[in-house]
Amino acid sequence: MSIAQGKVAVVTGAGSGIGRATAERLLGLGMRVSAWDLHADALAWLDAYEESSYLRCRVDVRSEDAARDAAAATQARWGHIDLLVNAAGLFLVGPLTEVTAAAIADLFAVNVIGTTLVTQACLPALMAARGAVVNVASTVAVKPTASNSHYAASKAAVAQLTRCWALELAPHGIRVNAVAPGPTRTGIYARAGMSEAQINRLLEDRAARIPLGRTGTPEEIARWIVRLGLEDEWVTGQVLAVDGGMSVT
Ligand SMILES: NC(=O)c1ccc[n+]([C@@H]2O[C@H](COP(=O)([O-])OP(=O)(O)OC[C@H]3O[C@@H](n4cnc5c(N)ncnc54)[C@H](O)[C@@H]3O)[C@@H](O)[C@H]2O)c1
Numbered sequence: 001m002s003i004a005q006g007k008v009a010v011v012t013g014a015g016s017g018i019g020r021a022t023a024e025r026l027l028g029l030g031m032r033v034s035a036w037d038l039h040a041d042a043l044a045w046l047d048a049y050e051e052s053s054y055l056r057c058r059v060d061v062r063s064e065d066a067a068r069d070a071a072a073a074t075q076a077r078w079g080h081i082d083l084l085v086n087a088a089g090l091f092l093v094g095p096l097t098e099v100t101a102a103a104i105a106d107l108f109a110v111n112v113i114g115t116t117l118v119t120q121a122c123l124p125a126l127m128a129a130r131g132a133v134v135n136v137a138s139t140v141a142v143k144p145t146a147s148n149s150h151y152a153a154s155k156a157a158v159a160q161l162t163r164c165w166a167l168e169l170a171p172h173g174i175r176v177n178a179v180a181p182g183p184t185r186t187g188i189y190a191r192a193g194m195s196e197a198q199i200n201r202l203l204e205d206r207a208a209r210i211p212l213g214r215t216g217t218p219e220e221i222a223r224w225i226v227r228l229g230l231e232d233e234w235v236t237g238q239v240l241a242v243d244g245g246m247s248v249t
Contacts (some may be wrong), residue, residue, distance in 0.1 A: 004230055006027035006080045010063055010071070011035055012118055014086035015042025018136060019087030019217035022225045026083075027053055029226070032079075035076040036061070036118075037088070045192025049236075054224040061088045061114030067121035074125075081125035081230045086115040086135045086158075091192040093202075104150050115161065130173030132230045135162050136221075137180040139243045159239045166237030169212045175236040182243025183207070184216040184246040211245030 009026050013019030015037030024045075025035045033054045035043050040058040055077050057070040074081055092099070092107045115135055126133065141155035162178040169176055183191060183206040189199040207215050224242045228235065241247040 002029055004031045004226075006030070006032070007082040007230075008032045008034065008074065008080055009083040009085060009195065010074060010118070010122055010193045011085045011190045012059070012114075013037060013136075014087070015039050015045075017087075018181065018184065018218045018221045018225070019085065019187060020045065021222035022085050023054075024052055025219070025222045025226050029230075030087040031083075032078055033072065034077075036070055036110045053080070059118075061118050062109045064117050064121070071118075071121040071125065078128045081122050082129045084119060084122045084126060084130040084131070084133045085225055085229065086118055086133070086175055087225075088114055088118075089136060089188070090151075091148070091188045092154075093148055093192055093194060095147060096149060104176050106149055106156075107154050111151075112157045112161070115158055119165070126169075126174050128170045131167075132174065132229045133162075133165065133176040135164065135176070135178040136160075136223045136225070137158075137178045137239050139180055139182045139238070139241060139247045141180055142241075142248050143249075145210060162239055170236060175233070176238070177235060179221060179228065180238045180239050180247070181221045182210060182216055182241070184218060184221060186218055207247070208245065209249065210243070211249060216242065216244060216246065 005101050009031050011023040014035035016022040023035050036057045036059040038060050043056045046054045052058040059070045090110045135158050137159040138155035140152035145152050153183045166176040203215050
């Protein structure tokens with residue numbers, strides 16, 4: 001039996017991109033997945049799986065009540081939560097001269113406060129299971145960028161929350177790590193209002209600066225999220241760059 005069999009994971013942002021690839025990988029390993037997303041219809045892909053293996057939850061991670069209700073529904077269904085993957089996130093593009101207070105507030109509400117509220121909601125169950133948390137930071141958390149400063153700052157916050165929570169939760173046997181993906185083609189750029197042409201230009205420009213010469217895939221990121229979440233039981237407080245070497249340039 002694999003170490004994943006029968007375990008329960010909560011995955012936020014499971015409707016698209018990295019969260020979806022992570023949820024699919026966990027299901028493939030025999031885990032039960034509580035898939036959370038703001039857009040319920042984005043979770044339709046779960047129809048392809050055995051109904052007993054997943055729970056679909058429409059959750060806005062900015063809402064404390066929604067996170068608490070979905071954690072309770074997950075507990076009621078399976079009795080435990082062994083892994084939490086905080087993959088829900090927004091991107092914000094634009095220079096300092098154009099950014100608005102409302103856009104910054106929304107960005108931090110999802111990327112920083114949402115990650116916090118969901119972790120809080122799952123914490124009692126994670127403590128009981130001595131489980132693990134994997135957050136999703138970004139290369140730009142450590143590597144400055146000229147055009148996405150507030151996004152980068154929100155991801156630097158996620159990276160530092162990861163290290164602090166690792167210390168705070170270690171006495172409860174909970175490991176907290178993060179993966180810091182490099183540029184990866186997902187729905188996040190269109191959701192930030194970018195056109196197809198702008199997205200292509202951004203990803204081509206980034207790919208040219210990545211030592212391994214290309215952008216990543218959601219599956220390549222998911223592989224390390226799952227590994228940090230389920231294996232490596234002596235690893236905590238780490239932010240692992242999965243970015244084709246971009247962070248060391
Ligand atoms: N794609 C990249 O290049 C890249 C690089 C580094 C880090 N990341 C991070 O990876 C994570 C996943 O992003 P992705 O690229 O897969 O993006 P994505 O847009 O494809 O998926 C994100 C999902 O989060 C959901 N979501 C957004 N706001 C939400 C909310 N308030 N409540 C619940 N769900 C919400 C969206 O509906 C979507 O399904 C994000 O934290 C992102 O910042 C992405």
